[in-house]
Every structure is written in C-alpha cells, then in structure tokens.
Amino acid sequence: MKVMEKSEQTQSYSWILGIDVSKQSIDTCLIRSLDGQIFENKFNNNASGFRQLKQWCKQQQCECDATTLCCMEHTGLYTRLLVHYLVSREVAIWLESSLQIKRSQGLLRGKSDRIDAQRIARYAHVFQNKANVLEISTLTLEKLKDLQSNRKRLLTALQMLRTSTEELKQFDSSTGKLIDQTNREAVRGLEKSLEKVDDQILKFISEDESLKQKYDLMLSIKGVGKVLAAMLLVYTHGFNRLADGRKLACYSGVAPFVYESGSSIRGRTGVSKFANGDLKKVLHMAAISSAHHNPELKEYYERKVKEGKNKMSVINAVRNKLLHRIVAVVNRGTPYTPELKNS
Known part of the structure; x- marks a missing residue:
C-alpha cells in the first residue's frame, strides 16, 4: 500500500479506480480520495475476474458503485465487457485517450501494465472534475x-x-x-x-428517448434519410460531439478550404481528403436526392447552375446546407420548417 499526495482539485468521488486493460488481464489501481491511499491488484479480463475485482474493492471499503470513478484508456473490444459490467453497478466510467493521459504527465520513464494503471488513476484523481462520464x-x-x-x-x-x-x-x-x-x-x-x-x-x-428525438428531428428535413440520420447519431455520439455545423462539415469532408500562399501559390479552393469517407458517401447521395426532390434546395441548385457554377461545387454546397440544417434542428429541438416565400 502506498500513499500519494491529495489532489488540489475539488473531490467529487470517494474512490478513483484506474484500470489498464489488455486482452487477457486488467491491472487496477484504486485511490481513496479521502487520504490518497493507493491499492493495487491484477485480475483476468473476464466475468470471473470482474467479480473478483468487486470483492477486492469491497475489502478496501469501496462499494464499487456511483461513488466510484473508473478511468481507463479506450481499447475497443478489450474494454467492452468490463465497461458493461461496471455500468450495471452504476460506476461512473471515463474512457480517456491514451495520448491525453500521456501528455498530461510530462516526461515519463519506464512502462508496464502496473505502472500504466497507476498513471491512469493519478490522472483521473487530478482531473476528475473534467471527467467525461459515459452515458447510458x-x-x-x-x-x-x-x-x-x-x-x-x-x-x-x-x-x-x-x-x-x-x-x-x-x-x-x-x-x-x-x-x-x-x-x-x-x-x-x-x-x-x-x-x-x-x-x-x-x-x-x-x-432510447433522447436518440429517438434527435433521429426524428433529422428526418423532418426533406432529403435526410434513415441511413444518414443513424450514421450521424453514431459518429457525433448523439450530437454530444461535433455539434457545430462547420466542425461536422469538416469531419464529413465537405468543408471548403483555401489553398494559397504569398503571390506564387494560388490553388483551387477544395475539400480535404482527411474525412470520414463512409459518411461523405451517404451525405453525397442525400445531397443529390435533395437537389431533385427538396423544393428549396432544388431551386438553389438550379439557380446556381444557371449562374455558371460548377455542378459538383453546388452539390457540395447542398451537402453543407443539409449538415447545417441538421445541426440547427437538433440544437434547437424543433422540427425543420421550410422557409416561407413572400407572396
């Protein structure tokens, strides 16, 4: 058993549990917020190991419930069963980027699963007030x-x-x-x-009531289909991320960027290839459908083409308009209403 210095941050949880997850095992580091005492152990990454983890936590007077913040690096499938188990016990789960944890601790020497669990626990102990807790x-x-x-x-x-x-x-x-x-x-x-x-x-x-509401709001926009709406829910984490039209357009690869420097470089304005290709494909099909069947966007598309604009540039503008409308209705919480024309 070791003792670490108490964090200067306001304590929100009675216990901080840092876990380093690998395919076969999980290394744990438990910190008691009251006095900063550290407890360490190692368990198998399976249902039996999770039960042993719960029993071990109880031996340290930690009930492994809502008073516990569990922080771990996001390792995909390896963390899935553990996350589901802890969520069922109402433990607050914080899946953090390994790069974020590494950068927060400066120059580091040495590495092992046990040491990584300590570093994760210390990170969560210090920055628990900034924890992005997993939602149901x-x-x-x-x-x-x-x-x-x-x-x-x-x-x-x-x-x-x-x-x-x-x-x-x-x-x-x-x-x-x-x-x-x-x-x-x-x-x-x-x-x-x-x-x-x-x-x-x-x-x-x-x-899921929250997801269903956002899903229906997106479908209120003519041209937005079920596939695109479901994809946007997944990639924006239910619009808890990328809840800004410009950011979402950039992520989808439809935001235009200028390419120029000084007096010698005058490149064409274009979109970046660093984007979510799957989302961009579905969004492109939605834009084409909107340009033919959505009265507002159809009028916009035909008008711009008559003005001599490149068709693909206009389609890209339609893609941007769709994304900005989607973000607007989700943030506003009301269905899309077509713009009224002056009679």
Missing part, C-alpha cells in the same frame, strides 16, 4: 456502430455479387445467366439480412 445512450450507440459496420459488410458483399454477374453477362451471357441463377439465393439472403439489420437499428434508436 453511449452503450446504445456502441450497438448501432456494430450494426452499421455489419450493414456495410452486407452491402459490399451484395454489390460484389451483382457487379461481377452483370459484367460477365456483357461478355458471356450464357455463363452470366448461370452464375446469376446460382447466386440468386445468396443475394436474397443478403437482402433479408440487410432488412433485419435496418430493423434492428431502428429498434435500438426507438428504445
């Missing part, structure tokens, strides 16, 4: 992200089967028809799976 809706978003990844894989497989068959038909129609008949059952199976995934996505969204 985050677990729903986690499921939505998995479903969307599965949806992408199904679409890719479906597209590969259809494209290869159509290309073969153009050069060898008899063989192409044979392959088409052979793959027909597989295609139907993929289409049914795709429908089930879409239904499951809608079910998870409907079960």
Whole structure:
C-alpha cells in the first residue's frame, strides 16, 4: 500500500479506480480520495475476474458503485465487457485517450501494465472534475456502430455479387445467366439480412428517448434519410460531439478550404481528403436526392447552375446546407420548417 499526495482539485468521488486493460488481464489501481491511499491488484479480463475485482474493492471499503470513478484508456473490444459490467453497478466510467493521459504527465520513464494503471488513476484523481462520464445512450450507440459496420459488410458483399454477374453477362451471357441463377439465393439472403439489420437499428434508436428525438428531428428535413440520420447519431455520439455545423462539415469532408500562399501559390479552393469517407458517401447521395426532390434546395441548385457554377461545387454546397440544417434542428429541438416565400 502506498500513499500519494491529495489532489488540489475539488473531490467529487470517494474512490478513483484506474484500470489498464489488455486482452487477457486488467491491472487496477484504486485511490481513496479521502487520504490518497493507493491499492493495487491484477485480475483476468473476464466475468470471473470482474467479480473478483468487486470483492477486492469491497475489502478496501469501496462499494464499487456511483461513488466510484473508473478511468481507463479506450481499447475497443478489450474494454467492452468490463465497461458493461461496471455500468450495471452504476460506476461512473471515463474512457480517456491514451495520448491525453500521456501528455498530461510530462516526461515519463519506464512502462508496464502496473505502472500504466497507476498513471491512469493519478490522472483521473487530478482531473476528475473534467471527467467525461459515459452515458447510458453511449452503450446504445456502441450497438448501432456494430450494426452499421455489419450493414456495410452486407452491402459490399451484395454489390460484389451483382457487379461481377452483370459484367460477365456483357461478355458471356450464357455463363452470366448461370452464375446469376446460382447466386440468386445468396443475394436474397443478403437482402433479408440487410432488412433485419435496418430493423434492428431502428429498434435500438426507438428504445432510447433522447436518440429517438434527435433521429426524428433529422428526418423532418426533406432529403435526410434513415441511413444518414443513424450514421450521424453514431459518429457525433448523439450530437454530444461535433455539434457545430462547420466542425461536422469538416469531419464529413465537405468543408471548403483555401489553398494559397504569398503571390506564387494560388490553388483551387477544395475539400480535404482527411474525412470520414463512409459518411461523405451517404451525405453525397442525400445531397443529390435533395437537389431533385427538396423544393428549396432544388431551386438553389438550379439557380446556381444557371449562374455558371460548377455542378459538383453546388452539390457540395447542398451537402453543407443539409449538415447545417441538421445541426440547427437538433440544437434547437424543433422540427425543420421550410422557409416561407413572400407572396
């Protein structure tokens, strides 16, 4: 048992639990906020290990409940079961960037799982008033992200089967028809799976009141479909991040940037390639649909094209308009209302 200096920050939690997670095990460092005492141990990264962790915490008079702040680095699948277990016990979960923790502690020497757990616990102890505590809706978003990844894989497989068959038909129609008949059952199976995934996505969204409200607000904008609305919920963490039109446009790869320097470099204004490609593709299809079926954006698109603007530049402007409208209705909390024209 060790003792560390008490943090000067206002204490919000009775206990701070720092955990370094690996595939097979979890190294823990428990700090008692009252006097700064440190307790350390190591457990297996499975259900049995989690129960042992709870028992060990109780031995130190820590109930492992809402009075405990647990901080760990976000390591994807390795943290998932542990997070679910701790959330079920109402422990406050803080998933922090490993880079943020490293930068906060200056020059470091030595590294091990045990030392990393100590550093995570100390970081959480000092900066607990800035903790970004995991919300219940985050677990729903986690499921939505998995479903969307599965949806992408199904679409890719479906597209590969259809494209290869159509290309073969153009050069060898008899063989192409044979392959088409052979793959027909597989295609139907993929289409049914795709429908089930879409239904499951809608079910998870409907079960969360906050997400459902934001989802319906986005759908109030003509041109915004179910796929785009669900993707935006996942990538913006329920609009707890990127809740600004410009930032979301930049993340989606549709924000224009100027390329120039001095008097010699005069590049064309364009979008950055550092963006979420999947979101950009779906947003692009939504913009094309809006340019044809949304009266306001259709009028805007046709007017700009008549003025001599490049069509793709206008489509990009439509993508930006959609994103800014989405952010506006979500932040405002009311459905989109078309602009009224003077009669």
